[in-house]
Amino acid sequence: MRRGFRRTLVAVTSAALVLSASACGGETADGGGEGDGALKVGLAFDIGGRGDQSFNDSAAAGLDRAAKELEIDTEEISAKPDEPDSDKESRLRLLANQGYNPIIGVGFAYTASVNKVAKEFPDTKFLVVDADGCKVEGANVGAACFAEEQGSFLVGAAAALTSETGKIGFIGGVNVPLIQRFEAGYEAGAKEVEPDTEVQAKYLTQPPNFNGFKDVSLGNEAAKGMLDDDADVIYHAAGGAGIGVIKTVGGAGKWAVGVDADQYNQPALAEVKDHILTSMVKRVDLAVYDFVKSVSDETFKAGPKQYNLENDGVGFATSGGHIDDHKAKLEELKKGIISGEITVPGGA
Numbered sequence: 001m002r003r004g005f006r007r008t009l010v011a012v013t014s015a016a017l018v019l020s021a022s023a024c025g026g027e028t029a030d031g032g033g034e035g036d037g038a039l040k041v042g043l044a045f046d047i048g049g050r051g052d053q054s055f056n057d058s059a060a061a062g063l064d065r066a067a068k069e070l071e072i073d074t075e076e077i078s079a080k081p082d083e084p085d086s087d088k089e090s091r092l093r094l095l096a097n098q099g100y101n102p103i104i105g106v107g108f109a110y111t112a113s114v115n116k117v118a119k120e121f122p123d124t125k126f127l128v129v130d131a132d133g134c135k136v137e138g139a140n141v142g143a144a145c146f147a148e149e150q151g152s153f154l155v156g157a158a159a160a161l162t163s164e165t166g167k168i169g170f171i172g173g174v175n176v177p178l179i180q181r182f183e184a185g186y187e188a189g190a191k192e193v194e195p196d197t198e199v200q201a202k203y204l205t206q207p208p209n210f211n212g213f214k215d216v217s218l219g220n221e222a223a224k225g226m227l228d229d230d231a232d233v234i235y236h237a238a239g240g241a242g243i244g245v246i247k248t249v250g251g252a253g254k255w256a257v258g259v260d261a262d263q264y265n266q267p268a269l270a271e272v273k274d275h276i277l278t279s280m281v282k283r284v285d286l287a288v289y290d291f292v293k294s295v296s297d298e299t300f301k302a303g304p305k306q307y308n309l310e311n312d313g314v315g316f317a318t319s320g321g322h323i324d325d326h327k328a329k330l331e332e333l334k335k336g337i338i339s340g341e342i343t344v345p346g347g348a
Helices: 014-024 055-069 085-097 108-120 148-162 177-193 216-228 239-251 267-275 284-296 324-339
Strands: 006-009 039-044 072-077 103-106 126-129 141-146 167-174 198-205 233-237 255-260 276-282 303-307 314-316
Touching (some): 039 055, 039 284, 055 072, 055 103, 055 239, 055 255, 055 284, 072 085, 085 103, 085 108, 103 284, 148 177, 148 233, 148 276, 177 324, 216 233, 233 239, 239 267, 284 303
Parallel strands (some): 006 072, 039 072, 103 126, 233 255, 255 276
Antiparallel strands (some): 276 314
16 A cells, blocks of 8 residues: 555634635535545644644544555644634535545544534544544544543552652643543542542643643643642643643653653653653544544444543553553553443543
8 A cells, every 4th residue: 555645734724714615615526535546534633733742643643554554645734722613614624625535623622513514514424533522413423532531540540659749740731521531530540549649630721721732831830830739740631731741840850641642752752751650541543543444444333432441542651661560550450440340430
């Protein structure tokens, strides 16, 4: 198979999107694909886009894998902070009108827009990654949902077992139900193994301000505050803003816990990787790849698909060997969650 071709559109204005979509006319007769038979895959990133070293990059990794293994062409468009749903709708229509099929919206904020636009393009397959409430509408829409609370439970246990002060922290990007699940699981895991652990929690922004998923300085300042209060292990679920968390915590010689991808292996964090205890791995890459492959194989099924500990859709990273002494305990807890012996709060 030839390697897929990737094009990227960044910071496209709402007016330009509407104009382009209108100029392209209605849905293509064949629902996508060019003369060479390649599947055309469109991906709309959340705030931060490719290069955020976290959530979006995990989605990008899945798209890159599909481009390497399948016969596809791809196009990417990134969201802007504080944009209205109408911008998301225009972005999706632009891709659909240009013959991209399937189309992926990365992040819960795309849920309503995908549900609306998918009705206008019934022959185009859509996926929402992190669909709000794990609910989508229509026979052409899929949802990739994750048991973030389960993976967070395990890294919370690792944090409590590692902490020397008995104080650990959680920094969420934006105070929304999705991120609250990370916090709930993290605190429950910590208290499962060390009941006296004090868990500090802070959210960088409140909706509709979503800069908490992007602004590195906000992550930096929040981490400084927790370090000053003796937290010695800090977990972030803050997307690109989490880079500030990890760099600040690592620079202070304390432990950071990454999210979404195995952040120990990310070049932007190379100077502090020896202070990345573990990461809660959320296989957005697998969800994106699975979806594209299902459309390619004509096995697509609409509705939600759950990624959890049982199917390795979430988990914890072991890079660096920093949690080697606790792996047996974490595996024991994992088995307990899968069997139902342990109930993790925060589940969708």
